[in-house]
Amino acid sequence: MQLPANFNEQKKPQLFEGLSESSLQALLQRSVMQDYDSGRVLVQQGDNPECIFLVLDGSLKTTRINEDGGEAIIRMLEAGDTCMEAVLFMGIPSPINVQAMSVAKILKIPDSVVKKHVLEDPAFAVNLLRIVSRHYKNAMHQIEAMNIKSPLQRVGYYFLLKHIEQGHENLDFKLPFKKQVVANYLGMTPETFSRTLKQMKDIGIKVEEDTIRMRDSFALCHFCDSDTASLCSRHDQAECEKCPLH
Amino acid sequence: MQLPANFNEQKKPQLFEGLSESSLQALLQRSVMQDYDSGRVLVQQGDNPECIFLVLDGSLKTTRINEDGGEAIIRMLEAGDTCMEAVLFMGIPSPINVQAMSVAKILKIPDSVVKKHVLEDPAFAVNLLRIVSRHYKNAMHQIEAMNIKSPLQRVGYYFLLKHIEQGHENLDFKLPFKKQVVANYLGMTPETFSRTLKQMKDIGIKVEEDTIRMRDSFALCHFCDSDTASLCSRHDQAECEKCPLH
DNA sequence: CGGAGGGTTGAGATTCATCAACGCGTGTGG
Protein backbone atom coordinates (compact mmCIF):
# COMPACT_ATOMS: atom_id res chain seq x y z
CA MET A 1 0.00 0.00 0.00
CA GLN A 2 1.58 3.23 -1.20
CA LEU A 3 0.23 6.20 0.69
CA PRO A 4 0.22 9.63 -0.91
CA ALA A 5 3.45 11.54 -0.34
CA ASN A 6 1.81 14.18 1.82
CA PHE A 7 0.02 11.68 4.05
CA ASN A 8 2.09 12.42 7.12
CA GLU A 9 1.84 16.14 6.64
CA GLN A 10 -1.91 16.18 6.71
CA LYS A 11 -3.77 16.26 9.97
CA LYS A 12 -3.92 12.69 11.17
CA PRO A 13 -7.38 11.19 10.67
CA GLN A 14 -9.20 10.43 13.89
CA LEU A 15 -9.26 6.78 12.92
CA PHE A 16 -5.51 6.51 13.45
CA GLU A 17 -5.15 8.83 16.42
CA GLY A 18 -2.95 7.54 19.20
CA LEU A 19 -2.22 4.21 17.53
CA SER A 20 1.20 2.67 17.94
CA GLU A 21 3.35 2.58 14.82
CA SER A 22 3.06 -1.19 14.58
CA SER A 23 -0.70 -1.09 14.96
CA LEU A 24 -0.97 1.55 12.24
CA GLN A 25 1.27 -0.42 9.90
CA ALA A 26 -0.72 -3.59 10.45
CA LEU A 27 -3.80 -1.74 9.24
CA LEU A 28 -2.17 0.02 6.31
CA GLN A 29 -0.51 -3.10 5.00
CA ARG A 30 -3.87 -4.75 4.57
CA SER A 31 -5.56 -1.74 3.01
CA VAL A 32 -6.00 -0.60 -0.55
CA MET A 33 -5.91 2.86 -2.06
CA GLN A 34 -8.25 3.65 -4.91
CA ASP A 35 -9.31 6.61 -7.06
CA TYR A 36 -12.92 7.26 -8.01
CA ASP A 37 -14.57 9.55 -10.53
CA SER A 38 -17.13 12.12 -9.47
CA GLY A 39 -20.56 10.62 -9.11
CA ARG A 40 -19.25 7.08 -8.77
CA VAL A 41 -21.33 4.93 -6.39
CA LEU A 42 -19.15 3.04 -3.89
CA VAL A 43 -21.89 1.34 -1.88
CA GLN A 44 -25.60 0.90 -2.47
CA GLN A 45 -28.33 0.34 0.06
CA GLY A 46 -28.63 -3.40 0.58
CA ASP A 47 -25.01 -4.24 -0.24
CA ASN A 48 -23.06 -6.14 2.35
CA PRO A 49 -20.41 -3.86 3.85
CA GLU A 50 -16.93 -4.85 2.67
CA CYS A 51 -14.68 -2.18 4.05
CA ILE A 52 -14.24 1.15 5.78
CA PHE A 53 -13.59 4.15 3.53
CA LEU A 54 -11.12 6.81 4.61
CA VAL A 55 -11.17 9.93 2.44
CA LEU A 56 -7.64 11.02 1.53
CA ASP A 57 -8.74 13.59 -1.02
CA GLY A 58 -12.02 14.81 -2.51
CA SER A 59 -15.46 14.36 -1.01
CA LEU A 60 -18.10 11.69 -0.53
CA LYS A 61 -21.69 11.72 0.59
CA THR A 62 -23.69 9.08 2.42
CA THR A 63 -27.40 9.01 1.64
CA ARG A 64 -30.62 7.11 1.99
CA ILE A 65 -32.96 6.78 -0.97
CA ASN A 66 -36.60 5.73 -0.79
CA GLU A 67 -38.83 4.16 -3.39
CA ASP A 68 -40.11 7.50 -4.65
CA GLY A 69 -36.56 8.44 -5.55
CA GLY A 70 -36.20 10.98 -2.76
CA GLU A 71 -32.69 11.27 -1.38
CA ALA A 72 -31.78 12.25 2.18
CA ILE A 73 -28.16 13.17 2.74
CA ILE A 74 -26.87 11.72 6.00
CA ARG A 75 -23.30 12.99 5.91
CA MET A 76 -20.90 14.83 3.64
CA LEU A 77 -17.29 13.75 4.04
CA GLU A 78 -14.04 15.52 3.32
CA ALA A 79 -10.39 14.51 3.67
CA GLY A 80 -9.71 12.73 6.96
CA ASP A 81 -13.31 11.54 7.38
CA THR A 82 -14.35 7.92 7.36
CA CYS A 83 -17.57 6.10 6.65
CA MET A 84 -19.08 2.62 6.90
CA GLU A 85 -17.43 1.97 10.28
CA ALA A 86 -20.79 2.02 11.97
CA VAL A 87 -22.44 -0.10 9.30
CA LEU A 88 -19.78 -2.77 9.78
CA PHE A 89 -20.96 -3.27 13.33
CA MET A 90 -24.66 -3.20 12.62
CA GLY A 91 -24.45 -6.75 11.28
CA ILE A 92 -26.91 -6.03 8.49
CA PRO A 93 -26.80 -5.04 4.82
CA SER A 94 -25.86 -1.40 4.39
CA PRO A 95 -28.72 1.00 5.10
CA ILE A 96 -26.90 3.75 3.22
CA ASN A 97 -25.43 4.64 -0.14
CA VAL A 98 -21.94 6.04 -0.51
CA GLN A 99 -21.22 8.19 -3.53
CA ALA A 100 -18.31 10.37 -4.67
CA MET A 101 -19.21 14.07 -4.98
CA SER A 102 -15.91 14.85 -6.74
CA VAL A 103 -12.92 12.89 -7.94
CA ALA A 104 -11.76 11.21 -4.78
CA LYS A 105 -8.79 9.29 -3.43
CA ILE A 106 -9.94 6.72 -0.91
CA LEU A 107 -8.24 4.29 1.45
CA LYS A 108 -10.21 1.07 1.84
CA ILE A 109 -9.71 -1.03 4.97
CA PRO A 110 -11.40 -4.41 4.58
CA ASP A 111 -14.17 -5.50 6.88
CA SER A 112 -12.30 -8.53 8.21
CA VAL A 113 -9.20 -6.49 9.00
CA VAL A 114 -11.18 -3.98 11.00
CA LYS A 115 -13.11 -6.57 12.96
CA LYS A 116 -9.95 -8.46 13.84
CA HIS A 117 -7.97 -5.36 14.70
CA VAL A 118 -10.65 -4.12 17.08
CA LEU A 119 -10.11 -7.19 19.24
CA GLU A 120 -6.34 -6.78 19.19
CA ASP A 121 -5.85 -3.07 19.76
CA PRO A 122 -8.17 -1.44 22.30
CA ALA A 123 -6.96 1.99 21.22
CA PHE A 124 -8.35 1.29 17.77
CA ALA A 125 -11.62 0.16 19.28
CA VAL A 126 -11.87 3.38 21.25
CA ASN A 127 -11.15 5.42 18.13
CA LEU A 128 -14.01 3.68 16.37
CA LEU A 129 -16.28 4.25 19.35
CA ARG A 130 -15.42 7.95 19.33
CA ILE A 131 -16.04 8.25 15.62
CA VAL A 132 -19.37 6.46 15.66
CA SER A 133 -20.41 8.44 18.72
CA ARG A 134 -19.62 11.65 16.93
CA HIS A 135 -21.66 10.57 13.94
CA TYR A 136 -24.47 9.81 16.29
CA LYS A 137 -24.20 13.24 17.86
CA ASN A 138 -24.43 14.89 14.46
CA ALA A 139 -27.40 12.72 13.63
CA MET A 140 -29.11 13.89 16.81
CA HIS A 141 -28.52 17.48 15.79
CA GLN A 142 -30.07 16.77 12.43
CA ILE A 143 -33.09 15.21 14.09
CA GLU A 144 -33.51 18.15 16.41
CA ALA A 145 -33.11 20.54 13.52
CA MET A 146 -35.83 18.96 11.46
CA ASN A 147 -38.12 18.45 14.40
CA ILE A 148 -38.10 21.83 16.00
CA LYS A 149 -36.03 24.35 14.08
CA SER A 150 -37.21 26.73 11.40
CA PRO A 151 -35.28 26.84 8.13
CA LEU A 152 -33.63 30.06 9.28
CA GLN A 153 -32.46 28.41 12.48
CA ARG A 154 -31.26 25.33 10.62
CA VAL A 155 -29.18 27.37 8.22
CA GLY A 156 -27.92 29.57 11.03
CA TYR A 157 -26.79 26.64 13.09
CA TYR A 158 -25.07 25.07 10.10
CA PHE A 159 -23.29 28.33 9.39
CA LEU A 160 -22.22 28.62 13.00
CA LEU A 161 -20.58 25.19 12.86
CA LYS A 162 -18.78 26.01 9.64
CA HIS A 163 -17.71 29.35 11.05
CA ILE A 164 -16.14 27.67 14.06
CA GLU A 165 -14.57 24.92 11.95
CA GLN A 166 -12.94 27.39 9.62
CA GLY A 167 -11.47 29.60 12.30
CA HIS A 168 -13.23 31.70 14.81
CA GLU A 169 -11.37 34.88 13.93
CA ASN A 170 -12.36 35.08 10.29
CA LEU A 171 -15.51 36.96 9.48
CA ASP A 172 -15.66 35.04 6.22
CA PHE A 173 -16.10 31.38 5.60
CA LYS A 174 -16.94 29.19 2.66
CA LEU A 175 -19.65 26.68 1.97
CA PRO A 176 -17.75 23.44 1.49
CA PHE A 177 -20.38 21.99 -0.85
CA LYS A 178 -22.78 23.00 -3.58
CA LYS A 179 -25.87 24.79 -2.33
CA GLN A 180 -28.14 22.03 -3.58
CA VAL A 181 -26.28 19.54 -1.46
CA VAL A 182 -26.30 21.68 1.65
CA ALA A 183 -30.00 22.35 1.18
CA ASN A 184 -30.79 18.66 1.02
CA TYR A 185 -28.61 17.98 4.04
CA LEU A 186 -30.60 20.57 5.93
CA GLY A 187 -33.85 18.98 4.85
CA MET A 188 -35.15 21.71 2.54
CA THR A 189 -35.42 22.41 -1.17
CA PRO A 190 -32.82 24.52 -2.99
CA GLU A 191 -35.48 27.19 -3.45
CA THR A 192 -36.21 27.43 0.23
CA PHE A 193 -32.51 27.49 0.97
CA SER A 194 -32.01 30.36 -1.45
CA ARG A 195 -34.84 32.35 0.08
CA THR A 196 -33.54 31.68 3.54
CA LEU A 197 -30.14 33.08 2.58
CA LYS A 198 -31.82 36.35 1.70
CA GLN A 199 -33.47 36.48 5.11
CA MET A 200 -30.06 36.16 6.69
CA LYS A 201 -29.02 39.50 5.26
CA ASP A 202 -31.36 41.14 7.74
CA ILE A 203 -29.34 39.76 10.62
CA GLY A 204 -26.02 40.81 9.21
CA ILE A 205 -24.92 37.85 7.14
CA LYS A 206 -24.19 38.47 3.50
CA VAL A 207 -23.79 35.69 0.96
CA GLU A 208 -21.63 36.16 -2.12
CA GLU A 209 -21.44 33.09 -4.28
CA ASP A 210 -20.29 30.44 -1.85
CA THR A 211 -18.63 32.83 0.58
CA ILE A 212 -20.44 33.90 3.72
CA ARG A 213 -19.53 37.27 5.23
CA MET A 214 -20.56 38.12 8.75
CA ARG A 215 -21.01 41.73 9.83
CA ASP A 216 -19.48 40.98 13.21
CA SER A 217 -18.35 37.90 15.02
CA PHE A 218 -21.52 37.71 17.09
CA ALA A 219 -23.90 37.63 14.17
CA LEU A 220 -24.33 33.87 14.51
CA CYS A 221 -24.62 33.74 18.30
CA HIS A 222 -28.41 33.66 18.04
CA PHE A 223 -28.10 30.15 16.75
CA CYS A 224 -25.80 28.78 19.42
CA ASP A 225 -26.76 26.02 21.81
CA SER A 226 -25.06 24.54 24.83
CA ASP A 227 -23.33 21.88 22.74
CA THR A 228 -21.74 24.34 20.44
CA ALA A 229 -21.03 26.98 23.04
CA SER A 230 -18.46 24.68 24.60
CA LEU A 231 -16.54 24.78 21.30
CA CYS A 232 -16.58 28.56 21.25
CA SER A 233 -13.27 30.18 22.13
CA ARG A 234 -15.10 33.06 23.76
CA HIS A 235 -17.69 31.13 25.67
CA ASP A 236 -16.21 31.98 29.04
CA GLN A 237 -15.97 35.66 28.27
CA ALA A 238 -18.79 38.08 28.82
CA GLU A 239 -18.65 39.42 25.26
CA CYS A 240 -21.49 37.41 23.88
CA GLU A 241 -24.51 38.21 25.99
CA LYS A 242 -26.66 35.88 24.01
CA CYS A 243 -24.40 32.96 24.75
CA PRO A 244 -26.58 30.25 26.25
CA LEU A 245 -23.85 29.51 28.76
CA HIS A 246 -24.38 32.87 30.43
CA MET B 1 -24.75 -4.48 43.98
CA GLN B 2 -27.89 -6.56 44.40
CA LEU B 3 -29.47 -7.35 41.08
CA PRO B 4 -33.21 -7.99 40.87
CA ALA B 5 -34.11 -11.64 41.40
CA ASN B 6 -35.33 -12.13 37.85
CA PHE B 7 -32.24 -10.61 36.25
CA ASN B 8 -30.96 -13.84 34.81
CA GLU B 9 -34.36 -14.87 33.55
CA GLN B 10 -34.80 -11.77 31.44
CA LYS B 11 -33.31 -11.57 27.99
CA LYS B 12 -29.71 -10.58 28.50
CA PRO B 13 -29.11 -6.93 27.60
CA GLN B 14 -26.96 -6.42 24.53
CA LEU B 15 -24.45 -4.61 26.71
CA PHE B 16 -23.50 -7.83 28.45
CA GLU B 17 -23.81 -10.22 25.51
CA GLY B 18 -20.95 -12.70 25.20
CA LEU B 19 -19.00 -11.35 28.17
CA SER B 20 -17.10 -13.79 30.35
CA GLU B 21 -18.46 -14.27 33.85
CA SER B 22 -15.48 -12.51 35.38
CA SER B 23 -15.79 -9.57 33.03
CA LEU B 24 -19.50 -9.24 33.82
CA GLN B 25 -18.86 -9.42 37.56
CA ALA B 26 -16.16 -6.78 37.35
CA LEU B 27 -18.72 -4.43 35.82
CA LEU B 28 -21.57 -5.27 38.15
CA GLN B 29 -19.50 -4.95 41.28
CA ARG B 30 -18.76 -1.35 40.46
CA SER B 31 -22.30 -0.44 39.46
CA VAL B 32 -25.23 0.93 41.39
CA MET B 33 -28.91 0.16 41.14
CA GLN B 34 -31.41 2.95 41.65
CA ASP B 35 -35.15 3.60 41.45
CA TYR B 36 -36.62 6.73 39.93
CA ASP B 37 -40.08 8.27 39.95
CA SER B 38 -41.94 8.98 36.75
CA GLY B 39 -40.88 12.27 35.24
CA ARG B 40 -37.59 12.37 37.12
CA VAL B 41 -34.76 13.97 35.10
CA LEU B 42 -31.59 11.87 35.22
CA VAL B 43 -29.39 13.96 32.93
CA GLN B 44 -29.76 17.46 31.55
CA GLN B 45 -28.24 18.92 28.41
CA GLY B 46 -24.88 20.35 29.36
CA ASP B 47 -24.23 18.01 32.27
CA ASN B 48 -21.02 16.05 32.21
CA PRO B 49 -21.77 12.38 31.63
CA GLU B 50 -21.20 10.33 34.77
CA CYS B 51 -22.42 6.88 33.90
CA ILE B 52 -24.21 4.57 31.53
CA PHE B 53 -27.85 3.80 32.33
CA LEU B 54 -29.20 0.30 31.81
CA VAL B 55 -32.98 0.05 32.11
CA LEU B 56 -33.98 -2.94 34.26
CA ASP B 57 -37.62 -1.97 34.49
CA GLY B 58 -39.81 0.90 33.32
CA SER B 59 -39.03 3.34 30.51
CA LEU B 60 -36.83 6.36 29.81
CA LYS B 61 -36.67 8.87 27.02
CA THR B 62 -33.71 10.80 25.66
CA THR B 63 -34.50 14.22 24.23
CA ARG B 64 -33.10 17.49 22.99
CA ILE B 65 -34.71 20.74 24.03
CA ASN B 66 -34.20 24.10 22.37
CA GLU B 67 -34.57 27.61 23.69
CA ASP B 68 -38.18 27.91 22.56
CA GLY B 69 -39.04 24.97 24.79
CA GLY B 70 -39.57 22.58 21.90
CA GLU B 71 -38.65 18.99 22.66
CA ALA B 72 -37.40 16.42 20.14
CA ILE B 73 -37.44 12.83 21.31
CA ILE B 74 -34.33 10.99 20.21
CA ARG B 75 -35.01 7.59 21.72
CA MET B 76 -37.51 5.82 23.94
CA LEU B 77 -35.98 3.04 26.04
CA GLU B 78 -37.48 -0.04 27.64
CA ALA B 79 -36.04 -2.85 29.78
CA GLY B 80 -32.70 -4.05 28.45
CA ASP B 81 -31.88 -0.79 26.65
CA THR B 82 -28.99 1.46 27.58
CA CYS B 83 -28.24 5.11 27.08
CA MET B 84 -25.38 7.59 27.50
CA GLU B 85 -22.81 5.09 26.15
CA ALA B 86 -22.33 7.18 23.07
CA VAL B 87 -22.19 10.44 24.99
CA LEU B 88 -19.41 9.04 27.16
CA PHE B 89 -17.19 8.77 24.11
CA MET B 90 -18.06 12.12 22.61
CA GLY B 91 -15.82 13.83 25.13
CA ILE B 92 -18.21 16.74 25.55
CA PRO B 93 -21.01 17.76 27.90
CA SER B 94 -24.15 15.77 27.27
CA PRO B 95 -26.11 16.94 24.21
CA ILE B 96 -29.21 15.16 25.48
CA ASN B 97 -31.60 14.96 28.40
CA VAL B 98 -32.56 11.68 29.99
CA GLN B 99 -35.92 11.49 31.74
CA ALA B 100 -38.02 8.70 33.26
CA MET B 101 -41.37 8.17 31.53
CA SER B 102 -42.58 5.85 34.29
CA VAL B 103 -41.28 4.59 37.58
CA ALA B 104 -38.01 2.98 36.58
CA LYS B 105 -35.36 0.68 37.97
CA ILE B 106 -31.97 1.60 36.55
CA LEU B 107 -28.48 0.13 36.72
CA LYS B 108 -25.83 2.83 36.66
CA ILE B 109 -22.31 1.94 35.47
CA PRO B 110 -19.89 4.78 36.23
CA ASP B 111 -18.04 6.56 33.45
CA SER B 112 -14.60 5.61 34.72
CA VAL B 113 -15.51 1.94 35.00
CA VAL B 114 -16.76 1.83 31.42
CA LYS B 115 -13.75 3.62 29.99
CA LYS B 116 -11.34 1.35 31.82
CA HIS B 117 -13.22 -1.81 31.00
CA VAL B 118 -13.28 -1.02 27.29
CA LEU B 119 -9.51 -1.19 27.24
CA GLU B 120 -9.41 -4.45 29.16
CA ASP B 121 -12.16 -6.49 27.50
CA PRO B 122 -12.41 -6.21 23.70
CA ALA B 123 -15.71 -8.08 23.79
CA PHE B 124 -17.15 -5.26 25.86
CA ALA B 125 -15.77 -2.71 23.41
CA VAL B 126 -17.41 -4.54 20.53
CA ASN B 127 -20.72 -4.63 22.41
CA LEU B 128 -20.56 -0.88 22.83
CA LEU B 129 -19.69 -0.41 19.18
CA ARG B 130 -22.66 -2.53 18.17
CA ILE B 131 -24.99 -0.61 20.45
CA VAL B 132 -23.87 2.82 19.33
CA SER B 133 -23.97 1.70 15.70
CA ARG B 134 -27.54 0.54 16.16
CA HIS B 135 -28.49 3.88 17.69
CA TYR B 136 -26.90 5.53 14.73
CA LYS B 137 -28.87 3.37 12.34
CA ASN B 138 -32.11 4.31 14.07
CA ALA B 139 -31.12 7.94 13.95
CA MET B 140 -30.58 7.66 10.21
CA HIS B 141 -34.04 6.19 9.82
CA GLN B 142 -35.46 9.09 11.76
CA ILE B 143 -33.63 11.54 9.53
CA GLU B 144 -34.83 9.85 6.39
CA ALA B 145 -38.35 9.73 7.77
CA MET B 146 -38.49 13.44 8.42
CA ASN B 147 -36.75 14.33 5.19
CA ILE B 148 -38.67 12.35 2.67
CA LYS B 149 -41.55 10.47 4.19
CA SER B 150 -45.13 11.62 4.55
CA PRO B 151 -46.79 11.31 7.96
CA LEU B 152 -48.63 8.26 6.73
CA GLN B 153 -45.39 6.60 5.68
CA ARG B 154 -43.70 7.56 8.92
CA VAL B 155 -46.42 6.03 11.03
CA GLY B 156 -46.61 3.00 8.76
CA TYR B 157 -42.91 2.36 9.04
CA TYR B 158 -43.01 2.74 12.80
CA PHE B 159 -45.90 0.30 13.01
CA LEU B 160 -44.06 -2.16 10.82
CA LEU B 161 -41.08 -2.14 13.17
CA LYS B 162 -43.29 -2.65 16.21
CA HIS B 163 -45.19 -5.40 14.43
CA ILE B 164 -41.96 -7.27 13.74
CA GLU B 165 -40.63 -6.65 17.25
CA GLN B 166 -43.74 -7.99 18.88
CA GLY B 167 -43.94 -11.15 16.84
CA HIS B 168 -44.56 -11.54 13.16
CA GLU B 169 -47.45 -13.94 13.60
CA ASN B 170 -49.72 -11.72 15.65
CA LEU B 171 -52.07 -9.50 13.75
CA ASP B 172 -52.28 -7.30 16.83
CA PHE B 173 -49.63 -5.26 18.52
CA LYS B 174 -49.50 -2.53 21.09
CA LEU B 175 -48.11 0.97 21.11
CA PRO B 176 -45.45 0.82 23.80
CA PHE B 177 -45.82 4.51 24.66
CA LYS B 178 -48.40 7.24 24.94
CA LYS B 179 -49.60 8.60 21.63
CA GLN B 180 -48.23 12.04 22.39
CA VAL B 181 -44.80 10.58 22.86
CA VAL B 182 -44.91 8.51 19.71
CA ALA B 183 -46.14 11.51 17.75
CA ASN B 184 -43.25 13.65 18.92
CA TYR B 185 -40.80 10.86 18.18
CA LEU B 186 -42.17 10.75 14.64
CA GLY B 187 -41.83 14.50 14.29
CA MET B 188 -45.49 15.47 14.17
CA THR B 189 -48.11 16.95 16.47
CA PRO B 190 -50.55 14.74 18.41
CA GLU B 191 -53.33 16.11 16.22
CA THR B 192 -51.64 15.09 13.01
CA PHE B 193 -50.86 11.70 14.49
CA SER B 194 -54.48 11.20 15.40
CA ARG B 195 -55.65 12.16 11.93
CA THR B 196 -53.07 9.90 10.36
CA LEU B 197 -54.35 6.96 12.37
CA LYS B 198 -57.74 7.45 10.79
CA GLN B 199 -56.21 7.37 7.33
CA MET B 200 -54.68 4.02 8.15
CA LYS B 201 -58.11 2.44 8.44
CA ASP B 202 -58.42 2.75 4.68
CA ILE B 203 -55.48 0.43 4.21
CA GLY B 204 -56.73 -2.15 6.66
CA ILE B 205 -55.24 -1.09 9.95
CA LYS B 206 -57.62 -0.44 12.80
CA VAL B 207 -56.64 1.35 15.96
CA GLU B 208 -58.43 0.64 19.24
CA GLU B 209 -57.03 2.56 22.16
CA ASP B 210 -53.37 1.61 22.06
CA THR B 211 -53.86 -1.68 20.24
CA ILE B 212 -53.27 -1.88 16.51
CA ARG B 213 -55.14 -4.54 14.56
CA MET B 214 -54.06 -5.45 11.06
CA ARG B 215 -56.54 -6.91 8.59
CA ASP B 216 -53.91 -9.28 7.23
CA SER B 217 -50.22 -9.78 7.74
CA PHE B 218 -49.35 -7.91 4.57
CA ALA B 219 -51.12 -4.70 5.45
CA LEU B 220 -47.87 -3.05 6.45
CA CYS B 221 -45.76 -4.31 3.55
CA HIS B 222 -46.29 -1.02 1.72
CA PHE B 223 -44.00 0.61 4.22
CA CYS B 224 -41.14 -1.87 4.08
CA ASP B 225 -37.67 -0.96 2.88
CA SER B 226 -34.61 -3.04 2.16
CA ASP B 227 -33.30 -2.59 5.72
CA THR B 228 -36.41 -3.92 7.28
CA ALA B 229 -37.13 -6.59 4.71
CA SER B 230 -34.06 -8.47 5.88
CA LEU B 231 -35.67 -8.76 9.32
CA CYS B 232 -38.85 -10.17 7.82
CA SER B 233 -39.35 -13.88 8.33
CA ARG B 234 -41.09 -14.13 4.98
CA HIS B 235 -38.74 -12.01 2.95
CA ASP B 236 -37.46 -14.91 0.92
CA GLN B 237 -40.89 -16.24 0.17
CA ALA B 238 -42.97 -15.09 -2.71
CA GLU B 239 -45.99 -14.29 -0.55
CA CYS B 240 -45.43 -10.60 -0.31
CA GLU B 241 -45.31 -9.26 -3.83
CA LYS B 242 -44.73 -5.75 -2.63
CA CYS B 243 -41.62 -6.79 -0.74
CA PRO B 244 -38.79 -4.55 -2.00
CA LEU B 245 -36.52 -7.55 -2.05
CA HIS B 246 -38.48 -9.06 -4.92
C1' DC C 1 -68.97 16.75 41.71
C1' DG C 2 -65.15 19.01 39.61
C1' DG C 3 -60.64 19.10 37.77
C1' DA C 4 -56.76 17.29 35.16
C1' DG C 5 -54.75 14.80 31.43
C1' DG C 6 -55.06 12.37 27.23
C1' DG C 7 -57.11 12.06 22.95
C1' DT C 8 -60.06 13.66 19.09
C1' DT C 9 -62.24 16.90 15.92
C1' DG C 10 -62.89 21.24 13.37
C1' DA C 11 -61.60 25.75 11.25
C1' DG C 12 -58.09 28.91 10.00
C1' DA C 13 -53.44 30.52 9.17
C1' DT C 14 -48.90 29.66 7.81
C1' DT C 15 -45.38 27.67 5.61
C1' DC C 16 -42.96 25.13 2.66
C1' DA C 17 -42.79 22.34 -1.67
C1' DT C 18 -43.91 22.46 -6.38
C1' DC C 19 -43.93 24.17 -10.93
C1' DA C 20 -42.37 27.33 -14.25
C1' DA C 21 -39.45 30.80 -16.03
C1' DC C 22 -35.30 33.28 -16.16
C1' DG C 23 -30.21 34.76 -15.69
C1' DC C 24 -25.70 33.46 -15.78
C1' DG C 25 -21.39 31.07 -16.58
C1' DT C 26 -19.31 27.19 -18.91
C1' DG C 27 -18.33 23.99 -22.33
C1' DT C 28 -19.02 22.19 -27.00
C1' DG C 29 -19.45 21.69 -31.71
C1' DG C 30 -20.46 23.59 -36.13
Next chain:
DNA sequence: CCACACGCGTTGATGAATCTCAACCCTCCG
Protein backbone atom coordinates in the same frame (compact mmCIF):
# COMPACT_ATOMS: atom_id res chain seq x y z
C1' DC D 1 -16.48 32.97 -33.40
C1' DC D 2 -21.02 32.19 -32.44
C1' DA D 3 -25.05 29.32 -31.30
C1' DC D 4 -26.63 26.28 -28.25
C1' DA D 5 -27.31 23.30 -24.42
C1' DC D 6 -26.53 22.39 -19.72
C1' DG D 7 -25.96 22.94 -14.72
C1' DC D 8 -26.67 25.85 -11.02
C1' DG D 9 -28.93 29.26 -8.65
C1' DT D 10 -32.63 32.58 -8.20
C1' DT D 11 -37.32 34.46 -8.33
C1' DG D 12 -42.39 34.43 -8.55
C1' DA D 13 -47.02 32.37 -8.31
C1' DT D 14 -49.70 28.67 -6.71
C1' DG D 15 -51.41 25.01 -3.83
C1' DA D 16 -51.22 21.42 -0.56
C1' DA D 17 -50.16 20.09 3.89
C1' DT D 18 -49.25 20.59 8.53
C1' DC D 19 -49.24 23.41 12.64
C1' DT D 20 -51.94 26.27 15.68
C1' DC D 21 -55.77 27.36 18.32
C1' DA D 22 -60.04 26.16 20.20
C1' DA D 23 -63.63 23.31 21.72
C1' DC D 24 -65.07 18.96 23.07
C1' DC D 25 -65.32 14.06 24.94
C1' DC D 26 -63.69 10.68 27.90
C1' DT D 27 -61.64 8.47 31.96
C1' DC D 28 -59.55 8.64 36.17
C1' DC D 29 -59.29 10.35 40.83
C1' DG D 30 -59.63 13.10 44.89
